Amino acid sequence: MSQLRITVWNEGVHESTQDPAGMDEYYPGGIHGALASGIGEQIPGATVRTALLDDPEHGLPEEVLADTDVLLWWGHKAHGQVADAVVDRVHQHVLGGMGLLVLHSGHFSKVFTRLLGTTCSLSWRNAAEREVVWTVAPTHPIAAGVPNPVVIPEQETYGEFFDIPVPDELVFISSFSGGEVFRSGVTFHRGQGRIFYFSPGDERYPVYNQPEIKRIIANGIHWAARPGLERTAPAVSNPTRDWYL
Amino acid sequence: MSQLRITVWNEGVHESTQDPAGMDEYYPGGIHGALASGIGEQIPGATVRTALLDDPEHGLPEEVLADTDVLLWWGHKAHGQVADAVVDRVHQHVLGGMGLLVLHSGHFSKVFTRLLGTTCSLSWRNAAEREVVWTVAPTHPIAAGVPNPVVIPEQETYGEFFDIPVPDELVFISSFSGGEVFRSGVTFHRGQGRIFYFSPGDERYPVYNQPEIKRIIANGIHWAARPGLERTAPAVSNPTRDWYL
Amino acid sequence: MSQLRITVWNEGVHESTQDPAGMDEYYPGGIHGALASGIGEQIPGATVRTALLDDPEHGLPEEVLADTDVLLWWGHKAHGQVADAVVDRVHQHVLGGMGLLVLHSGHFSKVFTRLLGTTCSLSWRNAAEREVVWTVAPTHPIAAGVPNPVVIPEQETYGEFFDIPVPDELVFISSFSGGEVFRSGVTFHRGQGRIFYFSPGDERYPVYNQPEIKRIIANGIHWAARPGLERTAPAVSNPTRDWYL
Amino acid sequence: MSQLRITVWNEGVHESTQDPAGMDEYYPGGIHGALASGIGEQIPGATVRTALLDDPEHGLPEEVLADTDVLLWWGHKAHGQVADAVVDRVHQHVLGGMGLLVLHSGHFSKVFTRLLGTTCSLSWRNAAEREVVWTVAPTHPIAAGVPNPVVIPEQETYGEFFDIPVPDELVFISSFSGGEVFRSGVTFHRGQGRIFYFSPGDERYPVYNQPEIKRIIANGIHWAARPGLERTAPAVSNPTRDWYL
Numbered sequence: 001m002s003q004l005r006i007t008v009w010n011e012g013v014h015e016s017t018q019d020p021a022g023m024d025e026y027y028p029g030g031i032h033g034a035l036a037s038g039i040g041e042q043i044p045g046a047t048v049r050t051a052l053l054d055d056p057e058h059g060l061p062e063e064v065l066a067d068t069d070v071l072l073w074w075g076h077k078a079h080g081q082v083a084d085a086v087v088d089r090v091h092q093h094v095l096g097g098m099g100l101l102v103l104h105s106g107h108f109s110k111v112f113t114r115l116l117g118t119t120c121s122l123s124w125r126n127a128a129e130r131e132v133v134w135t136v137a138p139t140h141p142i143a144a145g146v147p148n149p150v151v152i153p154e155q156e157t158y159g160e161f162f163d164i165p166v167p168d169e170l171v172f173i174s175s176f177s178g179g180e181v182f183r184s185g186v187t188f189h190r191g192q193g194r195i196f197y198f199s200p201g202d203e204r205y206p207v208y209n210q211p212e213i214k215r216i217i218a219n220g221i222h223w224a225a226r227p228g229l230e231r232t233a234p235a236v237s238n239p240t241r242d243w244y245l
Numbered sequence: 246m247s248q249l250r251i252t253v254w255n256e257g258v259h260e261s262t263q264d265p266a267g268m269d270e271y272y273p274g275g276i277h278g279a280l281a282s283g284i285g286e287q288i289p290g291a292t293v294r295t296a297l298l299d300d301p302e303h304g305l306p307e308e309v310l311a312d313t314d315v316l317l318w319w320g321h322k323a324h325g326q327v328a329d330a331v332v333d334r335v336h337q338h339v340l341g342g343m344g345l346l347v348l349h350s351g352h353f354s355k356v357f358t359r360l361l362g363t364t365c366s367l368s369w370r371n372a373a374e375r376e377v378v379w380t381v382a383p384t385h386p387i388a389a390g391v392p393n394p395v396v397i398p399e400q401e402t403y404g405e406f407f408d409i410p411v412p413d414e415l416v417f418i419s420s421f422s423g424g425e426v427f428r429s430g431v432t433f434h435r436g437q438g439r440i441f442y443f444s445p446g447d448e449r450y451p452v453y454n455q456p457e458i459k460r461i462i463a464n465g466i467h468w469a470a471r472p473g474l475e476r477t478a479p480a481v482s483n484p485t486r487d488w489y490l
Numbered sequence: 491m492s493q494l495r496i497t498v499w500n501e502g503v504h505e506s507t508q509d510p511a512g513m514d515e516y517y518p519g520g521i522h523g524a525l526a527s528g529i530g531e532q533i534p535g536a537t538v539r540t541a542l543l544d545d546p547e548h549g550l551p552e553e554v555l556a557d558t559d560v561l562l563w564w565g566h567k568a569h570g571q572v573a574d575a576v577v578d579r580v581h582q583h584v585l586g587g588m589g590l591l592v593l594h595s596g597h598f599s600k601v602f603t604r605l606l607g608t609t610c611s612l613s614w615r616n617a618a619e620r621e622v623v624w625t626v627a628p629t630h631p632i633a634a635g636v637p638n639p640v641v642i643p644e645q646e647t648y649g650e651f652f653d654i655p656v657p658d659e660l661v662f663i664s665s666f667s668g669g670e671v672f673r674s675g676v677t678f679h680r681g682q683g684r685i686f687y688f689s690p691g692d693e694r695y696p697v698y699n700q701p702e703i704k705r706i707i708a709n710g711i712h713w714a715a716r717p718g719l720e721r722t723a724p725a726v727s728n729p730t731r732d733w734y735l
Numbered sequence: 736m737s738q739l740r741i742t743v744w745n746e747g748v749h750e751s752t753q754d755p756a757g758m759d760e761y762y763p764g765g766i767h768g769a770l771a772s773g774i775g776e777q778i779p780g781a782t783v784r785t786a787l788l789d790d791p792e793h794g795l796p797e798e799v800l801a802d803t804d805v806l807l808w809w810g811h812k813a814h815g816q817v818a819d820a821v822v823d824r825v826h827q828h829v830l831g832g833m834g835l836l837v838l839h840s841g842h843f844s845k846v847f848t849r850l851l852g853t854t855c856s857l858s859w860r861n862a863a864e865r866e867v868v869w870t871v872a873p874t875h876p877i878a879a880g881v882p883n884p885v886v887i888p889e890q891e892t893y894g895e896f897f898d899i900p901v902p903d904e905l906v907f908i909s910s911f912s913g914g915e916v917f918r919s920g921v922t923f924h925r926g927q928g929r930i931f932y933f934s935p936g937d938e939r940y941p942v943y944n945q946p947e948i949k950r951i952i953a954n955g956i957h958w959a960a961r962p963g964l965e966r967t968a969p970a971v972s973n974p975t976r977d978w979y980l
Contacts, residue, residue, distance in 0.1 A: 095609060095653075097874075115607040118680050119585060121726040129731075132424045132979065134405045138969075139832075139924045139961075148406065149424075149979050160379045160418070161393065163585075163681055163724035166658050173405070173428075175420040178731045179377045179394075183418075189874045190608050191653055226874075234653035234873075236611040241619075241668045244867065244884050340854060340898075342629075362850040363925050364830060366971040374976075377734065383724075384587075384679045384716075394734050408830075408926055408969035411903050423976045434629045435853050436898055471629075479628075479898035481856040486864075486913045489622065489639050622914045624895045638896065639914075650869045650908070651883065663895070663918075665910040669867045669884075673908075 004046040004225050006039055007068040008032045009060065011075040011082075012052040014203040026206035031074050034208040035103075035217065042218030053078055058086050065089060069225040070099035072217075073106045076203065087111050095191030095233035099224025101217065104201040107162075112197070115190050116165055122182070123159035129177035131155040131200060133184055137171045142185065142196065142219040150212040156202040158182040164197075172216075174199065185216070187223075191234050196220040249291040249470055251284055252313040253277045254305065256320040256327075257297040259448040271451035276319050279453040280348075280462065287463030298323055303331050310334060314470040315344035317462075318351045321448065332356050340436030340478035344469025346462065349446040352407075357442070360435050361410055367427070368404035374422040376400040376445060378429055382416045387430065387441065387464040395457040401447040403427040409442075417461075419444065430461070432468075436479050441465040494536040494715050496529055497558040498522045499550065501565040501572075502542040504693040516696035521564050524698040525593075525707065532708030543568055548576050555579060559715040560589035562707075563596045566693065577601050585681030585723035589714025591707065594691040597652075602687070605680050606655055612672070613649035619667040621645040621690060623674055627661045632675065632686065632709040640702040646692040648672040654687075662706075664689065675706070677713075681723050686710040739781040739960055741774055742803040743767045744795065746810040746817075747787040749938040761941035766809050769943040770838075770952065777953030788813055793821050800824060804960040805834035807952075808841045811938065822846050830926030830968035834959025836952065839936040842897075847932070850925050851900055857917070858894035864912035866890040866935060868919055872906045877920065877931065877954040885947040891937040893917040899932075907951075909934065920951070922958075926969050931955040 010032035014023060027034045032050040039048050049068070051059025053075075065071070071090065075082070087110045094100050094115060102112045107120045133150040135143045159180030165188070172185030184199040198220060201207045208214070255277035259268060272279045277295040284293050294313070296304025298320075310316070316335065320327070332355045339345050339360060347357045352365045376397040380388045404425030410433070417430030429444040443465060446452045453459070500522035504513060517524045522540040529538050539558070541549025543565075555561070561580065565572070577600045584590050584605060592602045597610045623640040625633045649670030655678070662675030674689040688710060691697045698704070745767035749758060762769045767785040774783050784803070786794025788810075800806070806825065810817070822845045829835050829850060837847045842855045866887040870878045894915030900923070907920030919934040933955060936942045943949070 117605040117607045119724050121724050123727040123729055125728060125731065127731055130424070132426075134426050136405050136407070136428065137411070137924075138406055138927055139929055151979060159729075160381050161383055161724055162381070165655065166382070166415075166679060168656050170411075170415065173418055173426045175424050175426045177424075179375070179420050179422075179734070181377075181379050181418045181420045181426055183381065189656060189872075192873055194874055234609050234611050234651055237613040238615060239613055239649075241615060241617055244669070244886060360852040362852045364969050366969050368972040368974055370973060370976065372976055382679075383682055384684055396734060404974075406969055410900065411924060413901050424979070434627075434901060437628055439629055479854050479856050479896055482858040483860060484858055484894075486860060486862055489641060489914070620914070622916075624916050626895050626897070626918065627901070628896055650871050651873055652871070656872070656905075660901075660905065663908055663916045665914050665916045667914075669865070669910050669912075671867075671869050671908045671910045671916055673871065 004043060004221065004227060005067055005069045006046050006072070006221060007049045007051055007064060008035045008072045009051045009074065011078045012054060013077040020204050023203055026209060031203065031208065035072055035074070038208060038214035039218060039221065042214050043221065053081060058082060060086050060090065062089060065093045065098065066231065068098055069227050070101065070221045072101045072103060073109055073111065074103045075109045076105035079109050082110050087114060091115065092233055093231065094193035094195065096231040097192035097226045097229040098231065099221065099226065100193060100195045101220050101224060102195065102197045104199055107197065115195060116188065118165060119163045122162045123180065125157040125178065127157060127178065128154040129157045131174050131176050133172050133174045133200065135171065136173055137169060140169060140171045141223045142171050142216065144219055146216055147212055152200055152207055152210065154205045155200055155207060156204070158199050192226070192229065194224040196224055249288060249466065249472060250312055250314045251291055251317070251466060252294045252296055252309060253280045253317045254296045254319065256323045257299060258322040265449050268448055271454060276448065276453065280317055280319070283453060283459035284463060284466065287459050288466065298326060303327060305331050305335065307334060310338045310343065311476065313343055314472050315346060315466045317346045317348060318354055318356065319348045320354045321350035324354050327355050332359060336360065337478055338476065339438035339440065341476040342437035342471045342474040343476065344466065344471065345438060345440045346465050346469060347440065347442045349444055352442065360440060361433065363410060364408045367407045368425065370402040370423065372402060372423065373399040374402045376419050376421050378417050378419045378445065380416065381418055382414060385414060385416045386468045387416050387461065389464055391461055392457055397445055397452055397455065399450045400445055400452060401449070403444050437471070437474065439469040441469055494533060494711065494717060495557055495559045496536055496562070496711060497539045497541055497554060498525045498562045499541045499564065501568045502544060503567040510694050513693055516699060521693065521698065525562055525564070528698060528704035529708060529711065532704050533711065543571060548572060550576050550580065552579060555583045555588065556721065558588055559717050560591060560711045562591045562593060563599055563601065564593045565599045566595035569599050572600050577604060581605065582723055583721065584683035584685065586721040587682035587716045587719040588721065589711065589716065590683060590685045591710050591714060592685065592687045594689055597687065605685060606678065608655060609653045612652045613670065615647040615668065617647060617668065618644040619647045621664050621666050623662050623664045623690065625661065626663055627659060630659060630661045631713045632661050632706065634709055636706055637702055642690055642697055642700065644695045645690055645697060646694070648689050682719065684714040686714055739778060739956065739962060740802055740804045741781050741807070741956060742784045742786055742799060743770045743807045744786045744809065746813045747789060748812040755939050758938055761944060766938065766943065770807055770809070773943060773949035774953060774956065777949050778956065788816060793817060795821050795825065797824060800828045800833065801966065803833055804962050805836065805956045807836045807838060808844055808846065809838045810844045811840035814844050817845050822849060826850065827968055828966065829928035829930065831966040832927035832961045832964040833966065834956065834961065835928060835930045836955050836959060837930065837932045839934055842932065850930060851923065853900060854898045857897045858915065860892040860913065862892060862913065863889040864892045866909050866911050868907050868909045868935065870906065871908055872904060875904060875906045876958045877906050877951060879954055881951055882947055887935055887942055887945065889940045890935055890942060891939070893934050927961070927964065929959040929961070931959055
C-alpha cells in the first residue's frame with residue numbers, strides 16, 4: 001500500500017462558471033475530482049487532497065505543501081489570479097524535492113513558466129480533433145504499461161513550436177487529426193524536484209476518465225515522488241579545503 | 246565560396262533495376278544525382294562526389310574518405326552487400342571527425358546501426374501519405390531558414406517506436422496522414438564526428454527535389470562538417486602525473 | 491570580418507570600490523575592459539560595447555539590446571541592484587534570439603536564475619587554487635582550438651552541486667586543487683536564444699587575460715550569435731485547421 | 736523482499752593468475768565474489784549468480800540471460816577472448832530489456848563498445864591517487880542515499896576525454912589527486928534496456944568493499960532492472976493504416 005501524499009490543485013473556474021455547459025456530466029466532481037478519483041483507483045492507499053483557487057491561500061498553505069509528495073496543477077482561465085506568494089512557495093517546495101505534475105493548459109501557469117524560464121507558448125485549436133499519443137521512451141517508468149499509442153477520440157489540438165527548454169526526457173509525442181505534433185509528455189528536473197508535464201486533458205472532453213490516461217498520471221506521480229526526502233532546496237555553501245576528508 | 250568536400254553514397258539498386266518504374270522521371274541522375282544537384286545549388290563551390298555500391302570498394306577507398314568532410318548515405322535494398330571493411334573504414338572516419346548524414350532507409354545500414362548500437366527498427370507503410378515536418382529546435386543550425394512546417398505531399402510513412410538511442414538533439418518531428426509520428430531529424434555525436442539522420446526521401450517520391458528539403462540537407466552538411474580538423478579517432482593514453490603543467 | 495555586435499555588461503562594483511586592491515594592475519580597464527579587449531583580439535571587426543550598472547538603465551536600454559547580437563554578463567556584489575525592468579528586457583531579448591554569455595559569479599544574477607528557474611547555488615572557496623578545465627565535448631564549436639586541458643594557475647574554487655537544470659550541452663568540467671569538480675562550461679537554449687555559462691574569471695585573478703580563456707569566450711560568442719534573425723520571442727497562436735497547406 | 740535476479744560476470748583473469756599479488760586479501764572470493772557479497776547485503780532476497788570467462792559459454796548461456804534481470808560486467812585483460820556469440824546474446828538481451836552495469840575497465844569490453852558505437856577510450860594512470868566522486872544529479876535514483884562526495888582513498892586514475900556518446904544522464908563526476916576529471920557514473924538507454932557505467936573499482940584497490948560503493952551499485956541495479964518485462968528487442972513492423980483504432 002502506498003503512503004504517497006498527493007494534492008490535486010485546480011483553479012476551478014470552469015466548474016464555478018459552469019462553462020462549458022455539460023462538463024458536470026463527465027466530470028461531476030470537477031476536473032480535480034476526476035483526477036483524484038483516477039489516482040485513488042491507480043494508487044491504492046495514497047492520500048489524495050484537492051485544493052482550489054478560491055480556497056484560503058488557494059488551498060496551498062505551507063503545511064499542505066510540506067505534507068505533499070506530489071502536486072498536480074490544472075489551470076486555464078485564472079493564471080493571473082494565483083498569488084505570487086503561493087507561487088513562491090510552490091517553487092521552493094519543488095526545488096526542495098516535491099514532485100510536480102503540470103497538466104494541459106497549466107503550461108501557462110506562473111509556477112511552470114517560472115520553473116522553465118521560457119514563454120511556454122504553443123499553437124492551439126479547439127476543434128475536437130483526435131489525438132494519438134505515441135511513446136518514444138519505452139524504458140521510461142512513466143511509459144510502463146501504457147499502450148502505444150493511446151488514442152484520445154476528441155481533444156483540443158496543441159501544436160509545436162512549444163516554447164519549453166529542451167526536456168530532460170521526452171516520453172510522449174502526440175499527433176492530431178489536423179497534422180500538428182506536440183511533445184505531450186516531457187520531464188524536467190529543478191533542484192531536488194522532478195517535474196512531469198502532460199498535455200492531454202481539456203475541460204471539454206472527458207480525457208481524465210480514460211484508463212490509459214489515469215495510468216500515465218499515476219506513473220508520473222510514482223516517478224516524481226521522493227517520499228522520505230528532507231525538503232530542502234539547494235543552497236550556497238563555503239566549505240574549507242579538505243572538508244570532505 | 247565553400248571549400249567543403251562532400252561525398253554522396255547511394256547503393257544504386259533502385260536505379261540499376263529500374264524499380265520503381267518511372268523513378269528516372271523525377272530522379273534522372275538517380276537518388277545520388279538528385280542529392281548532389283541539390284547540394285550544388287545550396288553550397289556553391291563545394292566539391293561533390295558520388296559513390297555507388299558497385300564501384301570498387303563501393304567508391305569509398307581510404308583516399309576518398311580522407312578527402313571527404315561530409316558523407317551522405319542512402320541505402321535500402323542492399324545493406325547486407327556493403328563490405329565490412331568499408332563499414333569499418335567509414336566508422337573510423339566518423340570517429341575521427343568526418344560528418345555523416347544518414348538518409349531515410351539508411352537507418353538500417355550497417356554503419357548507422359554500428360554507430361548507434363541499437364536495432365534502428367521502426368514501423369513503416371508505403372501508402373503515399375502526406376508527411377508534415379515540424380521544427381522543435383528553432384535554435385538549431387539545421388533548422389535555419391526552414392519553414393515550420395515543411396509539407397511533403399507524398400512520402401513513405403515511418404512511425405515510432407524508432408529504436409535509436411536518445412538523440413543528442415531532436416530537430417524535427419514528423420506527422421503522417423495516418424496519424425503516426427516520427428523523430429525525423431535527429432543528431433548524434435560519436436568520437437570527433439557529428440551525425441545527422443533525416444528520414445524524408447524515398448525512392449518513390451521526388452522529395453529530394455523540394456527546395457526546403459535541399460535546404461535542410463545543406464544545413465546538415467554545414468553543421469556536420471569540421472573542415473581543417475585532423476582526422477584522428479580518440480585513443481587511449483597513459484600520461485604521467487602533472488603531464489599538463 | 492565579423493559584423494557581430496557585442497555588449498559586455500559589468501556591474502563595475504569591484505572597479506568603483508577598488509576592491510580588491512591591485513585589480514587595476516591586471517585589469518586596468520576593469521573586468522569589462524579586459525573582456526572587450528580579448529574579444530577585439532579574437533573577433534576582428536566586431537563592434538564591442540561596454541555597459542555598467544551605474545549607466546542610465548544600466549547601459550541596457552531597448553535600443554542597445556536591439557543592436558546586440560551577444561550580451562556578456564559579469565556581476566557579483568550588486569545582483570539585487572539590477573532593476574527588474576532591465577531584467578525583463580534582457581529576458582525578452584534572449585527569448586527572441588539574443589545570445590547570452592553568463593560569466594563566473596553571474597550565476598547568481600537575476601537574469602540567469604530567471605532563465606533557468608533554479609537557485610543556481612554552488613559551493614565556493616576563495617583560496618587561490620589551481621583550476622584545470624577539461625573538454626568533455628570535443629565536437630562542440632565552443633571547444634574548437636581549445637587545449638585540453640586549460641590550466642588556470644589561481645582561481646576561486648567553485649564546486650558541485652551546482653543547482654542548474656541539466657545543461658543541454660556539457661562542454662567543460664573543471665577540477666580544483668582541493669578536489670572539487672564543477673561543470674564550468676554549459677549551454678542552455680531558451681526560446682530563440684542560446685546561452686553559455688562559463689565559470690572561470692574572478693575579480694582577484696587575471697583569468698580573462700589568458701589566451702585560451704579569450705578563445706573560449708570568443709567561441710562562445712560565435713556559437714551564441716544569431717545575426718540576421720528577427721528578434722521575436724515565441725508566442726501563442728491559434729491557427730485554423732490546414733493552415734499550413 | 737526483492738525477487739531480482741542478478742548475474743555478476745567477471746573475466747577472472749586477475750584471480751586465476753594471482754596478479755596483483757595480495758588481491759585475495761581484500762577480495763578473497765575474487766572481484767565477482769566481492770560484488771556478489773555487496774549486492775547480497777544491499778538487496779536482501781535477490782538471487783545473485785556469478786559467471787566467469789572460463790565457464791562454458793562464459794557462464795552466460797541463453798537460459799542464464801533469460802533468467803537475469805541485471806547483468807554486471809567486469810573485464811580487463813581478456814576482452815578479446817569473449818566469444819562474439821556471447822556478445823551477440825548479451826547485446827540482444829540488453830535491447831530486450833535486461834539491465835546492464837558495466838564496471839571500471841569494462842569500458843573496453845566488446846559488449847559496451849558495441850552498445851555505444853565509440854572507442855570508449857580514455858586516459859589512465861596507475862598511481863594510487865585519491866578519487867573523489869561527486870553527485871551532479873541529486874534527483875537520480877542512483878544517487879539516492881549516497882554521500883556527496885564519496886572519497887576513495889586509492890584508485891586507478893581515469894581521465895577525460897572519455898570517448899562515449901553524450902550520456903543520457905550524468906550522475907557522478909570524479910576528480911583525482913592528479914587533477915584529472917572523469918564522468919564516472921553515466922547512464923544510457925538502448926532498445927528496452929537500461930545501462931549504467933560506473934568507473935570506480937580496480938583490481939589493485941578494495942573499492943568494492945566500501946559501503947558507499949556498494950550502495951551505488953545496488954542503486955544502479957534497482958534502476959536498471961525491469962522485472963516482469965517481456966524480453967523482446969524492438970523490431971520492424973508494417974502496420975496497415977488505422978491499425979491502432
